Amino acid sequence: MEVPLFLRGIVVITGKNMRLYYTKPPVLMFGLLFPLFMFFAFFVGRHLDLTTFFPAFLAMMLFFTASSVGPLITPWEKREKTYERLLSYPVTQDSIILGDVVAGAVFGIGISLLVWIASIFFVPVVVTNWGLFVLAFILGTLSCAALGALLASPASDSPPNVMILSNLIRFPLIFISGIFVPLQQMEGWALTLAYCSPLTYLVDLFNAAMSGRSVFSPLFDCTVLFVVSVVFIIVARVIQKRNMMKGM
């Protein structure tokens, strides 16, 4: 009986998150407007080859959208005191975390797909490997949404504080992950930092799917993205369990 209940909990929590949090100002600001502003700031008017940079832009869009929902949900619910009621329903903390991850992933996929479809009319982007393209979407949203859930884990009931923390981590990542400067042009410590960012592997996977050129093998990119997703979820789970033991 517990497994169907567990899965139902995830589905209902995802639905609740989609209804309640997709239109919250911090999600719209940091999930939609920021990546667009970054696009205008760095790509428009600089005579860059948009076809070359489009996979990186798509990865950035997906990163911002998928990771913007998760950090908001738990602090918001703790502040509004709905978190305790949520825990008293037939759900576990795991179903709450996974419900948050799926809600972030669906938001990321939805918005990024819309951006990609709209871009087809303006930028001559091609997809050379549809299988990798779909995998990049799925693994990319999963890992970014899992990062969002991890960022929501600190024992805080203040959404602004968690959003600040999440941006302190998310913004540096876009500068070290081969989005504005291709990985091939990086060297030294910048390259070492790039290797540490999961976003690097998402950008690389989109490059492999769209232009056929990548630094790592797509299998390696997929493995890294999958492993970091699992690690983010496990760490979020451990932190949230510890918070609950402390009564927060």
Add this chain to the structure above:
Amino acid sequence: MDAIRAEHLKKTFGSVSAVDDVHLSVKEGEIFGFLGPNGAGKTTTIRLLTGVLTPDAGTVQINGIDIHRHPLDAKMQMGVIPENSTVYGDLSAEQNLQLSGKMYGMPRALREKRINEILLRLGLSDKRRNLVRTFSKGMKQRVSIACAIIHRPHVLFLDEPTSGLDVQSRRLVIETIHDMNEQGSTIFLTTHNIEEANTLCQKVSIINKGKIVAQDSPERLKKMFDTTQSVEVSFDRTVTRDLFAMEGILRAEPCGDKWRLYTDNPDLVLKYLVGRAERESIGITSLSTSGPSLEEAFVQITECI
């Protein structure tokens, strides 16, 4: 079988022992009151019983299901009304109930039927599509109760359900508790409103500094801890405490426009008051006696620990 059974329940936060070796057993169909002063451990205990918090030690069973081994099955048996109103303000009353029903896996048709029933019962039918954040505290509490009882739980936990409510909302909450109990639900109620516990509960447990210090029916507790009775009297003019200087009156307390006189011998006090009032030409406007109060027992129990 007990509807709720907790054994050796312990929870510490840092160096503070919030719940210390608590044993509880609540029989099926019982209304059980859990009393204690602020900070005694009531809310922590209810959080442990409902699986919101994990205990450091001990077990909790709801209808025989261990909540920490099988949390989902155990939570299906219960409805919880946490302290403060905790429903989603950005959803309407109906949407909150829909969400609750989905959480308990209720089929759509049954959900709709129950939502209509409950909203009507709790006087929220005409506000069903309004956002909860526009509601008053009493209305929010009614939505909170509706969310917890939508699936007709076997066990209903209420943490301070009437705290801060107006008279109408308070009455509605108490009627709903009675209704649920009549339909077979076991009720676990935390409160620091002693009068509420006295009139509602068949059994009460008193917690102080994390420990259960007394557990019995309200009547037995009153007898066990206090034989003092009281006489309430009011006069047609203001009187001073000196009027009550007699041996049989243990304590005299002003109580609104009345005086409450604590005594072991109410007969003697009544005679004394009537005689004294006659001698001094003071009119008695009301005079009544009452037995030992649960409040007195509660104060004695929690003060002597």
